[in-house]
Amino acid sequence: MCGLVGAIARRDVIPFLVDGLRSLEYRGYDSAGVATLNDKGLYKQRAVGKVEALAQQLAATGMSGTMGIGHTRWATHGRPEENNAHPHVSTEMVAVVHNGIIENYEEMRRELQTLGYEFESQTDTEVIAHRIHHHLQSQHSLLAAVTETLKELEGAFAIAAISNEEPGRIVAARRGSPLVVGIGKEENFVASDVTALLSETRDFIFLEEGDVVDMTSEAVTVYNEYGRVAERPIQTSNVKKNAVEKGDYPHFMLKEIYEQSIALRQTLAPAIKDERLDEGYLGTDAEDILDRIERIHICACGTSYHAGVVGSYLLEKLGKIPCRVEHASEYRYRSPVVTDNTLFLVLSQSGETADTLAALRYAKQAGYAATLSICNVDSSSLVRESDLCFLTHAGPEIGVASTKAFTTQLMAMNIITLFMARRRGLDEAEEQRYLQVLKQASAAIEAALNLDGQIRDIAMSLADCSHSLFLGRGNMYPIAMEGALKLKEISYIHAEAYPGGELKHGPLALIDEDMPIVAVAPKDALQPKMKANLQEVQARGGKLLIFADQGSDFESANQSTVLKLPTVDDFIAPILYTVPLQLLAYHVAVIRGTNVDQPRNLAKSVTVE
Ligand code: G6P
Numbered sequence: 134m135c136g137l138v139g140a141i142a143r144r145d146v147i148p149f150l151v152d153g154l155r156s157l158e159y160r161g162y163d164s165a166g167v168a169t170l171n172d173k174g175l176y177k178q179r180a181v182g183k184v185e186a187l188a189q190q191l192a193a194t195g196m197s198g199t200m201g202i203g204h205t206r207w208a209t210h211g212r213p214e215e216n217n218a219h220p221h222v223s224t225e226m227v228a229v230v231h232n233g234i235i236e237n238y239e240e241m242r243r244e245l246q247t248l249g250y251e252f253e254s255q256t257d258t259e260v261i262a263h264r265i266h267h268h269l270q271s272q273h274s275l276l277a278a279v280t281e282t283l284k285e286l287e288g289a290f291a292i293a294a295i296s297n298e299e300p301g302r303i304v305a306a307r308r309g310s311p312l313v314v315g316i317g318k319e320e321n322f323v324a325s326d327v328t329a330l331l332s333e334t335r336d337f338i339f340l341e342e343g344d345v346v347d348m349t350s351e352a353v354t355v356y357n358e359y360g361r362v363a364e365r366p367i368q369t370s371n372v373k374k375n376a377v378e379k380g381d382y383p384h385f386m387l388k389e390i391y392e393q394s395i396a397l398r399q400t401l402a403p404a405i406k407d408e409r410l411d412e413g414y415l416g417t418d419a420e421d422i423l424d425r426i427e428r429i430h431i432c433a434c435g436t437s438y439h440a441g442v443v444g445s446y447l448l449e450k451l452g453k454i455p456c457r458v459e460h461a462s463e464y465r466y467r468s469p470v471v472t473d474n475t476l477f478l479v480l481s482q483s484g485e486t487a488d489t490l491a492a493l494r495y496a497k498q499a500g501y502a503a504t505l506s507i508c509n510v511d512s513s514s515l516v517r518e519s520d521l522c523f524l525t526h527a528g529p530e531i532g533v534a535s536t537k538a539f540t541t542q543l544m545a546m547n548i549i550t551l552f553m554a555r556r557r558g559l560d561e562a563e564e565q566r567y568l569q570v571l572k573q574a575s576a577a578i579e580a581a582l583n584l585d586g587q588i589r590d591i592a593m594s595l596a597d598c599s600h601s602l603f604l605g606r607g608n609m610y611p612i613a614m615e616g617a618l619k620l621k622e623i624s625y626i627h628a629e630a631y632p633g634g635e636l637k638h639g640p641l642a643l644i645d646e647d648m649p650i651v652a653v654a655p656k657d658a659l660q661p662k663m664k665a666n667l668q669e670v671q672a673r674g675g676k677l678l679i680f681a682d683q684g685s686d687f688e689s690a691n692q693s694t695v696l697k698l699p700t701v702d703d704f705i706a707p708i709l710y711t712v713p714l715q716l717l718a719y720h721v722a723v724i725r726g727t728n729v730d731q732p733r734n735l736a737k738s739v740t741v742e
Pocket residue numbers: 434435436437480481482483484485486489533534535735736737738739
């Protein structure tokens with residue numbers, strides 16, 4: 134959570150810092166600030182609300198400087214008020230921006246108070262600024278003072294610091310939260326994410342855990358966790374700037390929904406070699422590891438968790454392998470029993486979600502046969518720390534509500550299922566048939582996108598409701614869960630998902646004419662059961678919106694609206710049925726006038742527990 138950016142150059146960097154913060158707003162957006170060192174000393178400007186509010190204040194003050202740090206905040210300690218916004222400053226000498234949580238900040242705060250430091254915020258970050266200032270009294274440099282401070286901090290975080298005693302220098306550090314250095318010509322940058330730096334450079338150093346970077350406009354030196362100079366490769370990114378721009382779309386979310394057909398194609402293609410799905414795509418040891426696997430244990434958060442649930446249905450049904458799935462935040466606190474030859478599988482768009490990463494690290498100590506991540510960011514911690522990895526190629530996802538990352542995760546789960554199934558009786562011809570089905574997913578999505586106009590019209594009928602219920606059965610249940618999550622995330626309508634068969638065990642009590650029911654009901658083995666469930670709803674006056682397919686005999690009537698999607702193989706139905714639910718949530722949110730790309734209280738990358 135939170136985004137930080139820093140720059141050191143021979144030109145005014147304030148406009149760049151503001152643009153960088155705009156790109157990072159998806160990480161948090163309740164307040165923002167920048168600090169610079171110029172001939173007048175250390176100068177900071179902070180504003181509550183979005184980066185735009187800060188930009189206006191900066192324009193009014195005319196603040197400029199050839200170096201600086203900036204921050205956009207997602208509040209953890211202390212309300213979103215100006216005094217809690219970053220940068221935090223100690224005695225007009227040191228300024229710090231920080232992403233993550235300092236767990237021992239209370240005791241550090243008490244100690245600093247006894248040393249005479251006064252606190253102006255409720256944040257955990259302010260202790261970092263004061264500690265650095267404190268160490269500067271005895272250390273010879275900002276680098277040494279930051280290094281000393283890092284030894285005292287507990288938690289997961291990334292920081293960047295400046296001091297008016299060394300105006301040509303930024304020192305930044307990574308422990309648990311991502312940080313990337315951008316290399317320019319006589320100028321250098323640091324940020325939580327490459328998206329903030331793409332306007333200036335393509336050359337990046339992805340810092341590793343425990344790294345500290347000492348940066349001037351001419352040089353970048355990285356130190357590892359032991360304080361030794363570390364060689365870190367400069368990697369050239371091929372992410373295009375327009376991949377992180379909205380283009381002609383009103384919102385990133387809509388752009389990303391429409392990009393799904395391409396994203397699926399891009400995700401499938403590299404997993405195919407010589408017309409066969411290639412296990413080597415997961416890593417060099419993949420074949421040997423998968424041969425040994427007898428069980429799979431999946432962990433993830435949010436939307437990625439839903440992809441994991443769909444995966445667990447697939448893996449048991451077609452892959453014939455026992456599989457369980459749970460929220461990463463629950464997993465490591467419940468003393469899980471680890472059985473022999475079990476694969477630990479994590480899914481994450483960002484690869485930086487704190488709970489998922491912690492679950493992976495726990496699992497690595499717990500005796501699993503191997504770890505496998507499904508991830509969209511190849512430079513992420515999750516990818517680096519897993520034995521095997523399936524890289525999805527959704528491209529950068531900016532909208533906080535995940536869309537194309539989810540459907541590409543489903544594609545990855547399909548492919549991994551086939552890897553397991555081929556070991557348990559699926560013959561080559563059948564596998565080839567499934568591969569052809571996977572290749573049809575992109576076209577099916579395009580057909581679903583043609584329903585956009587109809588879905589927008591239907592969205593009007595949901596826009597004024599306060600509650601809604603989403604129903605599905607089998608592998609459509611997790612798709613109903615994902616549809617409900619999308620709606621609540623961006624429209625703030627309370628939405629719950631239930632398996633259709635559970636309706637009579639509680640939620641039926643909620644049904645009346647004010648409770649819309651969204652049902653995902655393709656023609657599959659469970660459709661007759663689902664029909665019976667929906668009749669129970671209709672009999673109680675509930676209004677139904679049913680997503681079915683051309684082959685099913687649902688028809689629109691007084692109380693029910695039916696939207697028909699192309700008929701596809703069950704194997705890719707979860708991918709297809711996700712799309713209309715995303716569009717529904719999107720249009721409802723637009724009608725209600727909420728902030729679609731940056732919904733209140735949420736952030737895209739949750740790097741705190
Ligand atoms: C946050 C985002 C969700 C996302 C979840 C997991 O809550 O708002 O959209 O699904 O994190 O993120 P990950 O990057 O691990 O998939």
